[in-house]
Amino acid sequence: MSNLSKEWAHSSLRGMMLIREFEETADKLSLRGKIPGGIHNSSGQEAVAVGVLSALDPLDVIATTHRSHHHTLAKGFSAREVMAELFTKSTGVSRGRGGSMHLGDFHRGHFGGNGIVGAGVGIAMGAALGIQQRGDAKVSVGFVGDGGVNTGRTWEAINMAVIWKLPLIVIIDNNQYAVETFVDRVTGGGDIAKRGEGFGLPSYTINGQDVVEVNEYTAKARQRALAGEGPTIINALTYRYYGHNVGEKGQYRTQDEILDWKTNRDPIDLFIARATSEGLITDSEVAALRDDVKKEVEDAVDFAEKSPQPDLNSILVDVDSGLLGGK
Amino acid sequence: MSNLSKEWAHSSLRGMMLIREFEETADKLSLRGKIPGGIHNSSGQEAVAVGVLSALDPLDVIATTHRSHHHTLAKGFSAREVMAELFTKSTGVSRGRGGSMHLGDFHRGHFGGNGIVGAGVGIAMGAALGIQQRGDAKVSVGFVGDGGVNTGRTWEAINMAVIWKLPLIVIIDNNQYAVETFVDRVTGGGDIAKRGEGFGLPSYTINGQDVVEVNEYTAKARQRALAGEGPTIINALTYRYYGHNVGEKGQYRTQDEILDWKTNRDPIDLFIARATSEGLITDSEVAALRDDVKKEVEDAVDFAEKSPQPDLNSILVDVDSGLLGGK
Amino acid sequence: MTTSTQNQNPTYSEAFQSGVREEIYRNRDIFILGTDLIERGGHFAQVKGIAQEFGFQHVKDSPISEAAMVSAGLGAAMYGLHPIIDLNFIDFSLGAMDEIINQAAKIRFMFGQPVPLVIRATSGTALGGAHHCNSLESLFAHTAGLAVAVPSNAWDVKGLIKTALRSPDPVIFLMHKKLSGVRGEIGDENTLIPFGKARTVKEGKHAAIITYGFTVVTAQKAAVALASEGIDVEIIDLRTLYPLDTDAINSAVQRFGRVVVADEAPMFGSITAEIAATATEANFGSLKGPIVRIGSVRAPISANPGMSEAAIPSVDAMIAAVKKVVAY
Amino acid sequence: MTTSTQNQNPTYSEAFQSGVREEIYRNRDIFILGTDLIERGGHFAQVKGIAQEFGFQHVKDSPISEAAMVSAGLGAAMYGLHPIIDLNFIDFSLGAMDEIINQAAKIRFMFGQPVPLVIRATSGTALGGAHHCNSLESLFAHTAGLAVAVPSNAWDVKGLIKTALRSPDPVIFLMHKKLSGVRGEIGDENTLIPFGKARTVKEGKHAAIITYGFTVVTAQKAAVALASEGIDVEIIDLRTLYPLDTDAINSAVQRFGRVVVADEAPMFGSITAEIAATATEANFGSLKGPIVRIGSVRAPISANPGMSEAAIPSVDAMIAAVKKVVAY
Numbered sequence A, B: 001m002s003n004l005s006k007e008w009a010h011s012s013l014r015g016m017m018l019i020r021e022f023e024e025t026a027d028k029l030s031l032r033g034k035i036p037g038g039i040h041n042s043s044g045q046e047a048v049a050v051g052v053l054s055a056l057d058p059l060d061v062i063a064t065t066h067r068s069h070h071h072t073l074a075k076g077f078s079a080r081e082v083m084a085e086l087f088t089k090s091t092g093v094s095r096g097r098g099g100s101m102h103l104g105d106f107h108r109g110h111f112g113g114n115g116i117v118g119a120g121v122g123i124a125m126g127a128a129l130g131i132q133q134r135g136d137a138k139v140s141v142g143f144v145g146d147g148g149v150n151t152g153r154t155w156e157a158i159n160m161a162v163i164w165k166l167p168l169i170v171i172i173d174n175n176q177y178a179v180e181t182f183v184d185r186v187t188g189g190g191d192i193a194k195r196g197e198g199f200g201l202p203s204y205t206i207n208g209q210d211v212v213e214v215n216e217y218t219a220k221a222r223q224r225a226l227a228g229e230g231p232t233i234i235n236a237l238t239y240r241y242y243g244h245n246v247g248e249k250g251q252y253r254t255q256d257e258i259l260d261w262k263t264n265r266d267p268i269d270l271f272i273a274r275a276t277s278e279g280l281i282t283d284s285e286v287a288a289l290r291d292d293v294k295k296e297v298e299d300a301v302d303f304a305e306k307s308p309q310p311d312l313n314s315i316l317v318d319v320d321s322g323l324l325g326g327k
Numbered sequence C, D: 001m002t003t004s005t006q007n008q009n010p011t012y013s014e015a016f017q018s019g020v021r022e023e024i025y026r027n028r029d030i031f032i033l034g035t036d037l038i039e040r041g042g043h044f045a046q047v048k049g050i051a052q053e054f055g056f057q058h059v060k061d062s063p064i065s066e067a068a069m070v071s072a073g074l075g076a077a078m079y080g081l082h083p084i085i086d087l088n089f090i091d092f093s094l095g096a097m098d099e100i101i102n103q104a105a106k107i108r109f110m111f112g113q114p115v116p117l118v119i120r121a122t123s124g125t126a127l128g129g130a131h132h133c134n135s136l137e138s139l140f141a142h143t144a145g146l147a148v149a150v151p152s153n154a155w156d157v158k159g160l161i162k163t164a165l166r167s168p169d170p171v172i173f174l175m176h177k178k179l180s181g182v183r184g185e186i187g188d189e190n191t192l193i194p195f196g197k198a199r200t201v202k203e204g205k206h207a208a209i210i211t212y213g214f215t216v217v218t219a220q221k222a223a224v225a226l227a228s229e230g231i232d233v234e235i236i237d238l239r240t241l242y243p244l245d246t247d248a249i250n251s252a253v254q255r256f257g258r259v260v261v262a263d264e265a266p267m268f269g270s271i272t273a274e275i276a277a278t279a280t281e282a283n284f285g286s287l288k289g290p291i292v293r294i295g296s297v298r299a300p301i302s303a304n305p306g307m308s309e310a311a312i313p314s315v316d317a318m319i320a321a322v323k324k325v326v327a328y
């Protein structure tokens, strides 16, 4: 018998499928010029997003990176509002101003994607400080890529979280490449978790293709954070199926490598296999979910297409509050 | 029989005594208003400076911090040119423009003190890259304080040195306080060497009051760097006898603590004891050295006092080369 | 604003303490984060005693990690608190520029949500050399989304920090190191000074000096000397660089047609250029001659006191500039 | 400068490659350090093929560590090499501001020794949103010790990078993202373009537009439209912001008395203010009316293409500005 609930299994699988469908669709739309500025496709990394977010409370805070559609959808944002934001339409989650890299809504605990590598961890750390100051029973999660662990700002933030025992979880969405740069070529020591230990916080390297494992480690880190014991690093090994930005290929990794991950370590396939064998889901239920997310994404595209552009006259709105007397 | 040479023992002892005499004198002069902007007194930290610099070749590069009189004197700069710089006189090593925090002369392998905490490690790393690019048989040493190890720039630089196996030695001149902040209160994990290990380089915590130990670890790190094996961190535990800046006292540490270090762990006393017991030096030789450094410092003060102020009309000289057409 | 009971007046640094104290009483979401604040009260004693009075929750001693300090404040502000990030010297903000310019300044625009964050630092030319004497105010003023306060006296320090702590926007709060110990009267708990409203330090008849920060002191000295020669110069202290009091600037240009704009930042590309260029464009017909700018030379600041002084506008330079515009 | 064999002309990015290649031939101390340079040749293919041609010693692929990237270049430059630090987008320089402004810019002043360092980045407004569209040139130009190049075409890219690579001073080399693929003729290996010398893009009779970077293209379009209305406007491309060609600026003011200064940085506090203020002060008597500035609004750049476009000066705004000065 499985130790997983049917409900969790269905919703996690659906979450991953939605991301995959969303990204595959967005990729094509982007290639067709529908999405200004391109996207950072997260196909292949679904288990990290869903595993983490399914272990959090809806009001927990996340702050993330340039590659954040998966985190945002897993946080419960609708495909509509995310797709519309990719289209930079006024109905998008950031009113069309942010685009693919700047999805966010603080009221729902999403402190933003980010165009700056490493910045999300700092913001999440600050949110964790806010949580601690208020005495709230929440945690804050900062996502960062394998490339981002070489930014100094990331370690400054982690150090601060350690000394003040802030309720922070750092998730390394480790797809092993930063643009075209393989993680081992630029990461002194080669072991990111060991870096974390050097800064005095528990740090785990885990299988980021296994949504259950990601969920469990996150839940454990969340408990620790809520108990006032401080931050945790989770280095989740995963893989991105597409190029860094839409349409990019490059010679930096072999087709064999990509195929191997897609065939043998796909997070959705792996979880379907497990859930099926554990009797949590049937083939026809899987097919129904597939259909379901397909419809949701189609609807989202339709919504995005039909949504209006932002009002160009709003360009000076919300630069600042105006209360200090600025324009 | 001692494994130390008489020559090394005499010169190291003299080096430490010169620093002590220099700092004690400079402190008083600063309090008397002779040194604009104050000084960061290194009394107590002599063994780190002399231990490191006595293991280097004169043409090896160093880049250091706001507290750098000891490194500069140990590098072989004369008391005259350093004291004159503290007085911001034109005869100072930085022509009076740098002052206490900005001693340096690239031609003699001194890439500068620095007003910015952590910056010296980055510059030393860059110099190590220059050494590697040229294929020179030299090393580069970056000094940083215990407070400086919480700057992100320090770890970015260290990571770069590791992945490229740069001939860099990072010396943590760990006097346990950053201004009034005790190192353990702000240093996640509490073990700086362990941080280094997390970044993939050998990292040692050593007794910074023992000039021989400092020298030996530095020599080993230098061999490693010259062999193309990459950087090393040496975390040298030491203590500053005076306040952060001249005249500062504060309640952040006890008088007992200060007294304990001065009485039981003074680097000069410890080395005199060892050198005497190992027959490397006699009491009268010690007394002669003391006399000698006293004279040198008196002469330096005299020199600094009598030196001219920088020419105020030179204020635009050396802002840039002028070759690009500036002014 | 100075009274005969001057000795009882607080210093410029104490005025900051006073404003922060009163605002913490009103709003427990305010806290201060920086290096060496709890015991020492900061390098300039600007928050001395606050931890002892309000508890450690309101004063956090930080590691030397400027990027993390600002992002700590930023994330906490996004969460709803009102942090003051104390960067000690503004020079150290250069290690947190992404957090200030890319993040704090742009978040409201992108996400439509407030960032109630104050970044305080001591600024300006004095002793300490090139790494401790940057005047970076024009960088911040140029950045959309940031407000910039540059008080020249205790009264303004207190009134402006109180306003900043009731604002939902990020504010860069620059205090001049040479003013730290200068005493002056301060307002009471209801005395808030609006941003974007200049103060007339002294009215005049013949010309105006528009300035801010320590250069107000230089202007005052120049005014005394000029008075003895029969030249009566008005002095306008901008108090904030963004928002900028364009009404006060335009009025001065229109009333006198003879204007000097002065500060101590390197003149090439400083905020005085913005003031002069915009005021000229708006009031060309009123000008008797060009607006004259004075500022510091294009050079880093030397540790040598004479060179450091020589870099910034002297009283003599100010006098000469005023005479030049008066002679139009 | 465009010829009929335009297809054979290199792009703006390739012009950079060409200049760097020739200079590496002359000086093996030159190397390039940045992210994804070896295989990809950089985000804009600006150094494509150089590693393959000259060896890995001349192209180093870096971790994402902007502060360390600049300090690597800085330390190596102090040691005697001539690094090009490629920061990809200038936005990322905000993570290395201390290394640029406090260190690289100030070292020659403090220690009297050269810092032959080029920092290259792509700049300007296009797609990508607020974190990829900063125009930071005025920050660098304001900093004593830095030179700033802002080429608008392939010819200038090549000629200026060659000069930068023979200079002992730190140079910020800003290439505009919207120009990356634009083709144009380039000079030969002996064609160096001096810093501080503007180029007259087009002579005119009635007024002058002083500008740089992508705004040169906007000015050219405006000039065509204006010509059809009988207004013949001169266009001056500054090419470098520091040193600034004050001779060319003064001459334009003196010849026309009608001048527009334009760029796409947020106008408040931009380098156009420096140009306008200084030129006005020096040539007040020659002006028929105030110098008119145009620039971007005071707002971050949106990811939405329409909003992004609307933020920066349009051809129409340029035309209106020229008509305004012509009407004086």
Ligand SMILES: Cc1ncc(C[n+]2csc(CCOP(=O)(O)OP(=O)(O)O)c2C)c(N)n1
Pocket: A040, A066, A067, A115, A116, A117, A118, A144, A145, A146, A147, A148, A149, A175, A176, A177, A178, A179, A244, D035, D064, D066, D088, D092, D095
């Ligand atoms: C500070 C900074 N430097 C460089 C970049 C350009 N850049 C964007 S994404 C990226 C790679 C990031 O790699 P990683 O952190 O592994 O995230 P991934 O793209 O793999 O999700 C780079 C170099 C940036 N956005 N910010």
Ligand SMILES: Cc1ncc(C[n+]2csc(CCOP(=O)(O)OP(=O)(O)O)c2C)c(N)n1
Pocket: B040, B066, B067, B115, B116, B117, B144, B145, B146, B147, B148, B149, B175, B176, B177, B178, B179, B244, C035, C064, C066, C088, C092, C095
């Ligand atoms: C980036 C930066 N932040 C803050 C300061 C102010 N400051 C100067 S020295 C110092 C303490 C440094 O402590 P440590 O690194 O342990 O060196 P020590 O003074 O003990 O030699 C601080 C905070 C600075 N100079 N640079």
Ligand SMILES: [Mg+2]
Pocket: A145, A146, A147, A173, A174, A175, A176, A177, A178, A179
């Ligand atoms: Mg990656």
Ligand SMILES: [Mg+2]
Pocket: B145, B146, B147, B173, B174, B175, B176, B177, B178, B179
């Ligand atoms: Mg220390």
